[in-house]
Amino acid sequence: MTGRAAEGLRVCVSPSPDEPHLNPYLTQLYNALAAAGAPPRPFERRTLLTERLDVVHVHWPEHLVRWDERVWVRLLDVVKVLTGLTVARRRGARLVWTAHNLRPHERAGSPLVRLFLRQFWRRVDLVIGLTRAGVEQVHQAHPRLRRVPARVVPHGHYLACYPPVGDRAAARRALGLDPQRRVLLQFGMVRRYKNADGLVAAVVALPQTGPQLVVAGAVVEPDLGRELTAAVAGQTRVQLRPGRVEDAEVTTLHAAADVVVFPYRDGALNSGAAVLALSLGRAVVVRDTAVMRELREVVGERWVHTFAGGADEAAAVAAGCELPGEDERPDLSALAWPDIARRTLEAYADVVPAARAAS
Template identity: 30%
Template sequence: MADIRNIEVIAPNFKQRLSGVTSTIIQLVPIQRALGQKIAVLGPGLPATLPSIRFRDLIHLWKAPAGRPCRVWHARRNVEMLPAIILRDLLRMKIRIVFTSASQRRHTGWSRYLIGRMDAVIATSSKTAAYLQVPNTVILHGIDTKRFRPATDKAEAKRALGLDPAKKIVGCFGRVRRQKGTDLFVDSMIALLPSRPDWCAVVAGRATGQHLAFESELKQRVAKVGLADRILFAGEHTNIPDWYRALDLFIAPQRWEGFGLTPLEAMASGVPVVATDVGAFSELIAGGGAETGVVIPADDVNAMVDGAAAFMDDLPRLAAAGANGLSRTSNSFAIEGEARAIGAIYERLMR
């Protein structure tokens, strides 16, 4: 438990269930602490290893920390903005509020009201920024390049997961559901694999509740065409970096995405990417002057087949794009860069 007197930034997490926002907090806070930012989390659903404060500690927010005029409250959801506004405006506590938006849709009137009360707003992509009606700063998410890194021995990485080291592997990672485009990935593999015996495919991720029937139907579809031994449904794993290291090609088939870290995770692992034009995917993959993958229209299985085939049938291009992706993530998307950019906003508010 952290001492509130030594904390300058509070990162609330008012959602019990694991989500992309929660994952962002879990990954960022240790990096922010390592960079000297005096930050702690507040709320449920977070690892005990993170420095945290209790709700009863909020009474201390009437007093600013040593050497600062105020603290910063970094909200990422509506439910975290509202209490901060109450603390600041009604109770006159010494805080300033930052909100990070990942939404790529028109905000409701209530959300616009809350966002309009912020002291600073961060957008996770240029697409997100376009939906905001207030001044904002675009800070793209970064990736932990120590956790996500290339395999030193690709064959051994495959063997360790029970995969055939002689095969090339194309993967799709994330929750198994229609929004994530898992069916598009499966259909593209059904089209591609019969004529490419040296390739296999892996779907790694969990189906929950209403999506279990969706997953079952996909497995039946694969079995019907005789590819059950070449399109593997691996389920959910905690060692997902190991699965990236075993891949030769990654496909991000989402129909919709707020930001989407999977292309970065693949690129940091030295794996080229075929991704739909949703979330921040085009901003992650494009640019840098060297090919790291291709961006295709969303919900277009033919484009997915063509994009994947272009790499599967050209191994020198596959290798070059993987090396370029590794270089791009190391130079432009290390999580330390994201933490520093956010820290600069904190500093401005606490001057």
């Protein structure tokens, strides 16, 4: 379903294209779908009830409900969202879920969140996984979804999203880092499962001649933020840079780094931050999982280094692994956005009848 076949396809997406600070992954996906003839429209509950849609494509279903509001608002949101999805599907729309996570990072233990997600997954008509292994994990966690079609559409690259990576020495000067020592970077939103506290402790335990570490990103949990602040106090080799990172600083941080480390306690279904690092020409250290082995198949062993134990092993691998040259770049052609859009539209075609898509 590309070109003329995709023209007129009515696709409603969440998060919506007009959201502030939209993830660059989504910006590129939506632009690529529009270029292929299927421009996405914003997810609105009114649209589900009143417009004839072909596809409702949701990435993070937990974002459809205002969980920080009063209980009655949350309950009303849950009812309205589920009712809207039910009505849209009865009118012919197909519900597509891209499985970025098996469960939400926050509020996963809330009974209302669990109820909402169970009802959402019962309505899903198509699962899009970012890796083959990710689809298998979804099926293990949610056996009912084995009965609906599943497609693999990989996470696209970030080559056009950020300013070019500049000179490493200049970036290190700007960040106050020693220009002669290896620099490890942990980048992205800081959550407990990402094990930044473990990586800080592991780097601090290395000899004084060991690498430097920068942890950069918004800290979601206040307790964790306080723990990290205390852990880096007085440490000259570890920098904590909490808060939202602007685009220019994203490139400065990666320019300064030799390698980007993801010492997660458990394996993830994907890592957009790892794809970002590769897009900016930096090798990554990730947990040895089937998902990350697929990423290594795409870009090569020199760019994806793995560990199997704890943060101490991740730090040791990052400190000692052989890395590509500063000016080398991985081949990310398999993650190009025109192909991502084509594969997404082909996934839609699994559940949207051709006659309806062309009508």
